[in-house]
Amino acid sequence: TFLAPLSENEILGRQLRSIYNIAGFYVISGDADANQSTKDGLAKVTAELLSRVLTDGAIVSVTGGSTMASLSDYLKPAVKDLLFVPARGGLGESNHFQANSIASALGEATGGMHRLLHAPDYLSKSTLESLMHEPDVKEIIQLNQQSDFVIHGIGEPFTMASRRHSPEGEVEILKRNKAVTEAFGFYFDEHGNVVHRIKTVGIQMEDLAQKKQVFAVAGGTSKQEAIETYLKIAPKNTVLITDEAVGEYLMKNR
Ligand code: BG6
Numbered sequence: 001t002f003l004a005p006l007s008e009n010e011i012l013g014r015q016l017r018s019i020y021n022i023a024g025f026y027v028i029s030g031d032a033d034a035n036q037s038t039k040d041g042l043a044k045v046t047a048e049l050l051s052r053v054l055t056d057g058a059i060v061s062v063t064g065g066s067t068m069a070s071l072s073d074y075l076k077p078a079v080k081d082l083l084f085v086p087a088r089g090g091l092g093e094s095n096h097f098q099a100n101s102i103a104s105a106l107g108e109a110t111g112g113m114h115r116l117l118h119a120p121d122y123l124s125k126s127t128l129e130s131l132m133h134e135p136d137v138k139e140i141i142q143l144n145q146q147s148d149f150v151i152h153g154i155g156e157p158f159t160m161a162s163r164r165h166s167p168e169g170e171v172e173i174l175k176r177n178k179a180v181t182e183a184f185g186f187y188f189d190e191h192g193n194v195v196h197r198i199k200t201v202g203i204q205m206e207d208l209a210q211k212k213q214v215f216a217v218a219g220g221t222s223k224q225e226a227i228e229t230y231l232k233i234a235p236k237n238t239v240l241i242t243d244e245a246v247g248e249y250l251m252k253n254r
Contacts, residue, residue: 006045012247016240019254020231023213024049024239027247032067033220038243040070046151046217046241047074053213056080058148061087061203062106063184064099065153067217072105082112085143087150087203088184089121091163099202115140121185121200122164128199137201144203150211152203154218154230157182170196181226183216190225192232209235219243228253 006013009027017025026045030038050060056079062068064086084106086099095101100116107114117140119131131137155163157179161171164185177195179187185198186205197205208214214235218227219242227246234240 006048008045009244009247012244012251016247016250019250020234020240022231022234022236022238022240026239026241028219028241028243030243031219031221031245032243033222033245038219039067040073042067042217042219042241042243043070044074046215047071047076049239049241050149050151050215051075051078053149054079054082057082059083059085059143059146060106061085061144061147061150062099062102063087063150063152063203064091064097064102065155066097067153067219068099068102068151069096071102071151072109075106075109077109077111079110080112082107082110083143084110084112084114085140085147086115086117087144087152089117089119089123089200089202091121092165093163115143117201119201121198121202122166123199123201125199128201131201141201145207148212149215150203150208151215151217152184154216154223154227155182156222156226157187159222161187164198166198181229183230188229188233190229192229209237211237214238215241217241219246221245221249224249 013025013027028041032039084103086103088099103114160182180190181188187196189195
């Protein structure tokens with residue numbers, strides 16, 4: 001799908017899009033770490049881009065996080081029968097940042113539907129195996145595999161490990177293997193090798209390539225390296241929505 005550029009930092013976005021060879025690249029003004037308004041701006045542009053491609057009955061997988069949290073403030077009921085599915089389980093943090101809350105707010109904002117996933121994002125092997133047979137959980141797994149679009153955040157790995165209350169042994173693995181980026185519970189080193197993946201019923205990296213479009217939404221100085229590295233492994237159908245703090249860093253380091 002071709003997405004026409006939005007006017008803000010259009011040239012920078014176009015240049016980065018061709019350097020990284022992904023479906024779209026949008027850079028909004030500011031630094032999301034410094035200003036909540038920039039963070040909200042990322043959500044606003046994402047909502048705008050998403051509404052250009054949504055069609056009746058589309059299924060959209062959404063992760064959680066603070067960047068995703070205000071998406072529902074900007075998405076309008078333009079098409080019918082949308083279904084929003086949490087792409088991740090729960091994290092022990094604010095309800096507002098949970099994939100479940102975001103999926104339900106998006107369903108409400110668009111006059112569509114949503115599903116809920118009643119499981120923590122981080123599971124032990126035995127719990128994962130038994131949960132996968134629960135009908136409600138099975139449905140979510142299938143919907144995430146079938147979904148047309150994915151919207152997700154990108155994180156700094158040690159921040160995400162602490163938000164997930166990951167055990168010390170796991171943090172050690174991340175340190176030893178020099179993790180620099182994280183997305184959907186997958187942790188990567190600077191070369192884009194997976195150094196660790198959490199056991200989860202949530203969406204898998206392998207599911208992304210067949211989606212119509214994947215929206216990766218992240219910005220802020222603290223995520224510069226994480227985003228730079230994620231771009232090495234992002235599937236080609238990815239549209240990145242970021243801010244100047246990241247866009248200018250990427251341009252300097254290219
Ligand atoms: C989550 C994603 O939704 O958002 C994570 O599953 C990502 O992969 C995180 O790292 C980023 O959160 P935030 O709060 O920095 O937007």
